[in-house]
Amino acid sequence: MRSRRDEMPLSVIQVIGNSVIGGAERHLLDLVQGLGRSGAEVEVICPRPGPLTQHLAKLGVPVQCIEMVYPWPGDEYVLDSKAVQALAVVFGEKRPDVVHSHLYPAHLHASLAAQEVGIPAIVHTAHTIIVRPGDVLLSHTTAARTIAVSQAAARQLEEAGVPPERIEVIYNGVGPEHFEDESEEIERTRAALNLGPGPTIGTVARLSREKGIDILLRAMQRVVPSFPGVTVLVTGDGPQAAELHQLADELGLHETVRFLSARTDIRVLNRLLDAFVLPSREEACPMALLEAMxxxxxxxxxxxxxxxxxxxxxxxxxxxxxxxxEALAQGLLLLLENPTRRAEMGTAAQRKVARQFTLDRMVHETLSFYQRLLGDAPRPP
Incomplete structure (x- = not known):
């Protein structure tokens, strides 16, 4: 007898532990749309209303909010039984084939709820290289499998105690729009930002310590004497915003650095840059870097x-x-002083992303992983 799983479209509930839009959230948006194009039925659960829920609503993706993010000192999070039960109720009513969580608070609650309900495939994507004790515990107490977005992230998980057979490496990918060169839109944005004739350097990041924007500012203090007309575009929001604004002023960079807050036109902003910079203290598989490349x-x-x-x-x-x-400044100076080499590197970067880091590849590999897990799961009568 054919089962519902044979006859019905794949049903997936994505659960994410944030409602703003950063790298993990852009990954989720891309994945949701890609799965939808493949014929899957996809819904999303976020902790609360925000830019992400608004974007999902515009895309016509069903979304609901269940608070599940309860920070605890030491970069930990509290397990909330009410959140687990609320998620279990939704999973029990919807009976999806797959529950896929993103960011640790979502993993902590959604994987337990999915295990309680008996969801056939439970998946979590590790978007960072931070591994918490809960990640290891969940890998042993639930059926959750973890997607690591790089080999480095996979090594961190395995070294912490996650069984290697429960880890799958699937690199992030970027969509075709990031390869497109829309000249008119680019020139409109250039004019709106009133960019001068000097070189433009940019980064896209959450304004938090791990992204190293303070190091970029100190590096620029060393670059400006050689390129006094340089402009730095810092795109993103975060808890260090006020501190970084103050540091830029203290370093005399108020005319050099532009803090643009969060924006949705990253693909256009990247086209305005002469060079991209990623000064992070930690990364798993940086979406911002892939998009710039x-x-x-x-x-x-x-x-x-x-x-x-x-x-x-x-x-x-x-x-x-x-x-x-100092090293960051030297790298930037090498790029700015050698436009021919810079162009060659940019061409190589674009080819590499087109070859290895496309959205279609990421969606295909994720869908294949789901299907593999479902093939191993007990089938309903």
Whole structure:
């Protein structure tokens, strides 16, 4: 007898532990749309209303809110039984084939709820290289499987105690829009930002310590004397925003650095750049870097986490040590002083992303992973 799973479209509930839009959230948006194009029925659960829920609503994706994020000192989170039960009620009513969580608070609650209800495939994507005790515990107490977005993230999980057979490496991917060069829109944005004739450097990041924007500011203090007309575009919001604004002023960079807050036109902003910079202290598989590379931008990035799996030094850009303003400045100066080499690196970067880091590849591999898990799961009568 054919089962519902044979006859009905694949049903997936994505659960994410944030409602703003950063790298993990852009990944989710891309995945949701890609799965939808493949014929899957996809719904999303967020902790609360915010930019992400608004974007999902515009896309016509069913979304609801269940609060599940309860921070605890030491970068930990509290397990809330009411959130687990609320999620279990939804999963029990919807009976999806797959529950897929993103970010630790969602994993903590959704994986337990899915296990309680008996969801056939339970998946979590590890978007960072931070592994908490709860990640390891859930890998042993539930059927959850973890997607690591880089080999570096997979190694961290395995070294912490997650069984290797429960880890699948699927790299992030970017959509075709990031490869497109829409000249009119680019020139409109250039005019709106009133960019001068000097070079433009940019980064896209959450304004928090792990992203190393303070190191970028200190590096720029060393770059400006050689390129006094340089402009730095810092796109993103976060808890360090006020502190970083103050640091830029203290370093005399108020005319050099533009803080743009969060924006939805990243693909256009990347086309305005002469070079992209990623000064992070930790990364798993940086979406912002992939998007800039897809736009043909050479990068200076820190040699952390999965970043060396994205950028090969010195083919697509330069890799420098983290927390080293001098090394970061030297990398930026090398790019700015050598436009021919910079263009060659940008071309190589774009080709690499087109070859290895596309959205279609990421969606296909994720869908295949779901189907593999469902093939191993007990089938209903």
């Amino acid at each position: 897809a736009a043909g931008r050479a990068a200076v990035a820190t040699r952390v986490g999965g970043t060396p799996e994205v950028v090969t030094d010195p083919i697509e850009g330069w890799l420098v040590p983290p927390d080293d303003p």
